[in-house]
Amino acid sequence: MSILIYLLGYIAVIAFLISVIHRVVSYIKQPMHVRWELYPVAHEGKRAAHGGSYLEDVDWWKKKREKSLIGELKVMIPEIFFLKAVWEHNRPLWLSTYAFHLGLYLICGFLGLLMINVFAQIIGCTENCLVLTVSPLMIFMGGAGIVLCLVGSIMLFQKRLNEPELREYSGTDHYVNLGMFIVSMSISLITWLFVDPKFIMARDFIVNMIQFNFTPIPNNLFGLQMILAFILFAYIPMTHMSHFFMKYFLYHDIRWGDEPNVNNLKVQAHIGSVLNYPVSWSASHIAGHGKTTWAEVATFNPVAQPES
Amino acid sequence: MNANKKLSINDVSKDTEKLTSVKPEDLMSLPSWNVKEEDWKPISEDLKEKYVCILDDTLILPVPKPKTIQEEEALVNQFIEGMRKLFTKENNWTFLQILETTMNHCARCNTCSDACHLFEASGRNEMYRPIYRSEIFRRIYKTYVKKEPFAKWRYGDLELNWRTVARLGEMAYRCNICRRCAQTCPIGADNALVAREIRKIFSQEMGITVPELHEKGSMLQLEKGSSTAMTKLVVKDNVEFIDEDFSEETGFEIETPWDVEGADILLIHNAGEILAWPENIAAFSIIFKAAGLSWTLSSDLAAYDSINYGVFYDDVQFARTALLQAQAAKKLGVKKIVLGECGHAHKALTVIADRVLPEELNVPRESCFPLLRDIVMSGKLKLDPSRNNFPVTIHDPCNLTRLMGIIKPQRDILNKICPQFREMHPHGAHNYCCGGGSGYAIMSRNTIPEWRFKVAGRKKLEQILNAFSDSRGPEQKKYVCAPCSNCKGQLRDVFEHYELLEKESLIYNGLVELIVNAMVDVNPGYVKWEEE
Ligand code: SF4
Ligand code: SF4
Numbered sequence: 001m002s003i004l005i006y007l008l009g010y011i012a013v014i015a016f017l018i019s020v021i022h023r024v025v026s027y028i029k030q031p032m033h034v035r036w037e038l039y040p041v042a043h044e045g046k047r048a049a050h051g052g053s054y055l056e057d058v059d060w061w062k063k064k065r066e067k068s069l070i071g072e073l074k075v076m077i078p079e080i081f082f083l084k085a086v087w088e089h090n091r092p093l094w095l096s097t098y099a100f101h102l103g104l105y106l107i108c109g110f111l112g113l114l115m116i117n118v119f120a121q122i123i124g125c126t127e128n129c130l131v132l133t134v135s136p137l138m139i140f141m142g143g144a145g146i147v148l149c150l151v152g153s154i155m156l157f158q159k160r161l162n163e164p165e166l167r168e169y170s171g172t173d174h175y176v177n178l179g180m181f182i183v184s185m186s187i188s189l190i191t192w193l194f195v196d197p198k199f200i201m202a203r204d205f206i207v208n209m210i211q212f213n214f215t216p217i218p219n220n221l222f223g224l225q226m227i228l229a230f231i232l233f234a235y236i237p238m239t240h241m242s243h244f245f246m247k248y249f250l251y252h253d254i255r256w257g258d259e260p261n262v263n264n265l266k267v268q269a270h271i272g273s274v275l276n277y278p279v280s281w282s283a284s285h286i287a288g289h290g291k292t293t294w295a296e297v298a299t300f301n302p303v304a305q306p307e308s
Numbered sequence: 309m310n311a312n313k314k315l316s317i318n319d320v321s322k323d324t325e326k327l328t329s330v331k332p333e334d335l336m337s338l339p340s341w342n343v344k345e346e347d348w349k350p351i352s353e354d355l356k357e358k359y360v361c362i363l364d365d366t367l368i369l370p371v372p373k374p375k376t377i378q379e380e381e382a383l384v385n386q387f388i389e390g391m392r393k394l395f396t397k398e399n400n401w402t403f404l405q406i407l408e409t410t411m412n413h414c415a416r417c418n419t420c421s422d423a424c425h426l427f428e429a430s431g432r433n434e435m436y437r438p439i440y441r442s443e444i445f446r447r448i449y450k451t452y453v454k455k456e457p458f459a460k461w462r463y464g465d466l467e468l469n470w471r472t473v474a475r476l477g478e479m480a481y482r483c484n485i486c487r488r489c490a491q492t493c494p495i496g497a498d499n500a501l502v503a504r505e506i507r508k509i510f511s512q513e514m515g516i517t518v519p520e521l522h523e524k525g526s527m528l529q530l531e532k533g534s535s536t537a538m539t540k541l542v543v544k545d546n547v548e549f550i551d552e553d554f555s556e557e558t559g560f561e562i563e564t565p566w567d568v569e570g571a572d573i574l575l576i577h578n579a580g581e582i583l584a585w586p587e588n589i590a591a592f593s594i595i596f597k598a599a600g601l602s603w604t605l606s607s608d609l610a611a612y613d614s615i616n617y618g619v620f621y622d623d624v625q626f627a628r629t630a631l632l633q634a635q636a637a638k639k640l641g642v643k644k645i646v647l648g649e650c651g652h653a654h655k656a657l658t659v660i661a662d663r664v665l666p667e668e669l670n671v672p673r674e675s676c677f678p679l680l681r682d683i684v685m686s687g688k689l690k691l692d693p694s695r696n697n698f699p700v701t702i703h704d705p706c707n708l709t710r711l712m713g714i715i716k717p718q719r720d721i722l723n724k725i726c727p728q729f730r731e732m733h734p735h736g737a738h739n740y741c742c743g744g745g746s747g748y749a750i751m752s753r754n755t756i757p758e759w760r761f762k763v764a765g766r767k768k769l770e771q772i773l774n775a776f777s778d779s780r781g782p783e784q785k786k787y788v789c790a791p792c793s794n795c796k797g798q799l800r801d802v803f804e805h806y807e808l809l810e811k812e813s814l815i816y817n818g819l820v821e822l823i824v825n826a827m828v829d830v831n832p833g834y835v836k837w838e839e840e
C-alpha cells in the first residue's frame with residue numbers, strides 16, 4: 001500500500017505540472033488577441049492614480065513609455081494577499097473566500113519551508129538544527145493553513161448551498177471542489193493534531209519520495225491524508241481554480257496589455273500571419289464572394305459602388 | 309422577493325411568453341424625482357408574428373420566428389456551428405484568448421453584479437446580472453461545443469432549444485458592453501466580451517443583425533461612405549453650409565479644409581455630428597484655425613465618418629472600416645489621424661485596430677482631447693472663463709476612459725474654462741455608461757426608446773441629477789459635457805423624454821463647444837439653452 005501512495009505522489013506531481021504547462025502553453029500558442037485593455041492599468045505609474053494612460057499625451061508614439069513595476073506591485077499585492085476586489089465589490093463573500101485563500105497561501109508557505117527542511121535533511125543537517133531554524137514557523141503555517149482552508153471551504157460550501165444568488169450559479173463542480181478541500185483538510189487537521197504535530201512524518205515522507213526510498217508509511221491516517229492531498233494537488237489545475245496561475249495572463253496580458261504597435265516587429269509579424277488565416281464564417285456579407293483569407297475578406301467591400 | 313429576482317438559468321429554455329419583465333415599481337428610484345414611469349407599450353402583433361419576441365418587452369435583435377420544427381432546429385444548429393467557429397483561432401484570432409480564459413476561469417462568485425448599471429436600474433432583475441447570459445453561454449459551450457466530460461453534471465444542465473438561442477441573442481443586446489463589470493472581477497473575466505461574442509455569432513455566422521448597426525450602419529458606411537448615408541458630395545456640401553452659418557454667427561471666419569495632401573492632421577469626425585450637432589464640427593474648425601494647425605478632413609469612403617459599428621457586433625465589418633480609414637490617411641500622407649468627439653471611434657481606430665492594421669497602414673492615431681488640452685493650455689486661444697460661468701459636469705464615455713485611459717485632458721480644460729465644473733460620482737475610469745453604449749443611442753424601434761430611458765439610461769440620469777443637487781430646478785442653467793456623439797445621442801433622447809430642458813434648464817453638448825463659448829474672438833453665446 002505504501003508504495004502505491006508514493007506512486008500516487010509521483011503521478012500527482014506529474015499531473016499537476018502537465019496541467020499547468022498545458023494551460024499556459026495553450027494560452028500562449030493561441031494568436032495574440034487584439035488590444036482590449038481596461039483602465040486603470042497598474043503599470044502606468046503616476047497616471048494610474050486617476051486611471052490614465054500614455055494616450056493622454058499628444059504624439060504619444062514619440063514619447064518614451066514608462067512602465068512602473070512598483071505600480072503593478074501596488075495593485076497586485078493587495079489583490080493577491082487581501083483579495084481587494086472581493087473586499088470592495090462583494091463584501092459578504094470576503095470573509096469566507098479570504099479564509100480559504102489565506103489558508104492556501106499559508107499551506108504554500110508551509111510547503112516551501114517543509115522543502116527547505118527536506119533538503120536540509122538530505123544534505124545531512126541534524127534534527128536539532130532543523131528544529132531551531134524553521135520548524136516553529138513551519139508548524140504554525142501548516143497548522144493555521146489547514147484550519148483556515150478548512151473553515152473557508154466549509155463557509156464557501158455553506159454559502160453556495162444556502163444563498164440563492166450564489167446557488168443559482170453554482171455547479172456540481174463547485175461543490176465537488178469544495179467538498180474535496182473539506183475532506184482533505186479535515187483529515188489533515190486530525191493528522192496534524194493527533195499523528196504528526198511537528199510534520200516530521202510529512203518531511204520524512206517527502207525525503208523518501210525524493211530518494212526513491214519507499215519506506216513503509218508509519219500511520220494509516222497519515223497515509224490517507226497523503227492520498228487525499230495528492231488527488232487534490234493533481235485536480236486543482238484542471239478546474240477553474242487554475243486561475244491561481246492563469247490570473248497572471250488575465251491581468252498582465254489582457255487587462256493591462258496596452259503595448260502599442262510602434263515599430264513592434266513581433267506584432268507586425270503576428271498581423272502578417274493572422275491576416276492569412278482562412279475565414280469560414282457563413283453570413284452573406286462575409287462568405288460567397290470567393291474571398292477566403294482575412295486579408296481578402298477585410299479588404300473586400302461587398303457593397304462597393306462604382307466611383308462617380 | 310419578486311418573480312424576476314427568482315429567475316433561473318433554465319428558464320431561458322422554457323416555453324413561456326416572456327422570460328422577464330421590468331415593472332415600473334421595480335425600477336431604481338431617482339433623487340427628487342416625481343416622474344411616474346409607465347408600463348411597457350406592447351410590442352405589435354405584426355412584429356411578434358415575424359420575429360421572436362420572448363425575452364422581455366423589447367425587441368432589438370430581429371431573429372426571424374421559426375415556423376417549422378426544421379426551422380427551429382436550423383436556428384440551433386447554426387448557432388452551434390457559429391459557436392464552434394468562435395472557438396477556432398482561424399475565425400476568431402481577435403478575441404479567442406480572452407474568450408477562452410473567461411469561459412474557463414470565471415468563479416461564478418457574483419462580485420461583478422453590483423457594478424452593472426442595468427442590474428441596479430432594473431431593480432436587480434436577474435436577467436441583467438452580468439453572469440446570467442455568460443453562464444448560459446458557458447453551459448452551451450462546455451456541453452455542446454467543447455464537450456467536456458460530465459459537463460452537464462459539472463456545470464449544470466441546460467436545455468438547448470430554439471428559445472434558448474433566440475433569447476440569448478436578444479440578451480446580448482441587454483448589455484452596453486461598457487465593461488464596468490469586468491473592471492471589478494477579481495479573476496479578470498469579462499462578461500461584456502461574452503455579450504459581444506454572442507452578437508458576433510449572430511452576425512458573422514447566422515446573418516442576423518440589428519438593422520441600425522448593420523444595414524443602416526456599417527454596410528451603409530461601406531456603400532456610401534457614412535452611416536448617415538451622406539455621400540462625399542453631400543458631406544462636403546453640408547460642411548460648407550456649416551462653415552458659412554457659423555462664420556456668420558460667431559464672427560470668426562472658417563473654411564473647413566478637405567483632402568489637403570501632406571497636412572499634419574487628418575481629423576475624422578463622427579458624421580452624425582454634421583447632421584445633428586453642427587456646432588461641434590464648427591467648433592473644431594474654429595479651434596484648429598485659431599491654433600494655426602495644419603489639418604484636413606478626407607472625403608474618401610468611410611474616412612469622413614469615424615464610426616465603426618463593427619466594434620459592437622462584427623469583427624469583419626470592424627476590420628473593413630478601420631482599413632478604409634487608415635488607407636485614406638495614407639493616401640493624403642498626413643502625419644497622424646486625430647479622432648473627433650466619438651468614444652467608440654477612438655477605441656476602434658486607436659486601440660483595437662492597433663493589432664489589425666498591417667505595417668504600411670499603421671498611421672499614428674490619437675485622441676483629440678490631449679491636442680485640445682495642449683491648445684487651451686498653450687495660450688494660443690484668448691479665453692474668458694466667465695462666459696462659462698454656469699454649473700458644468702462631465703460624462704465620461706466608457707470607450708474613452710475605462711477602455712483607453714484618456715481622462716485628465718478633458719478635466720484640465722474644464723478646470724481652466726468652467727468656473728463651476730464639478731464631477732459626477734463615480735467618474736473617470738469608474739464612470740457609468742450613458743445607457744447608449746454599444747449602439748442603442750441610434751435605435752428607436754418599438755419599445756427600444758422606453759428601454760433606453762427607463763433602464764439603460766437610468767443610472768446616468770441619477771448621476772447627473774446628483775451632480776447638480778445644489779442647482780436643481782429651471783432657474784439655474786446647467787450643462788452636461790458629453791464629449792462623444794453616441795453618448796450625446798443617448799442624452800438627447802433622455803433629456804427630451806424627461807423634459808429636462810424645461811424642468812431643469814439642463815442641456816448636454818461636447819467639450820469643444822465650451823472652449824469656443826469661452827473664446828473672446830468669437831461672438832458670445834455659442835452655447836445655447838434654447839433653439840434659435
Ligand atoms: S466574471 Fe468575475 S466577478 Fe463575475 S462572477 Fe465571474 S469570476 Fe466572479
Ligand atoms: S458590460 Fe456594462 S452593461 Fe454589460 S453586463 Fe457589464 S456592467 Fe452591465
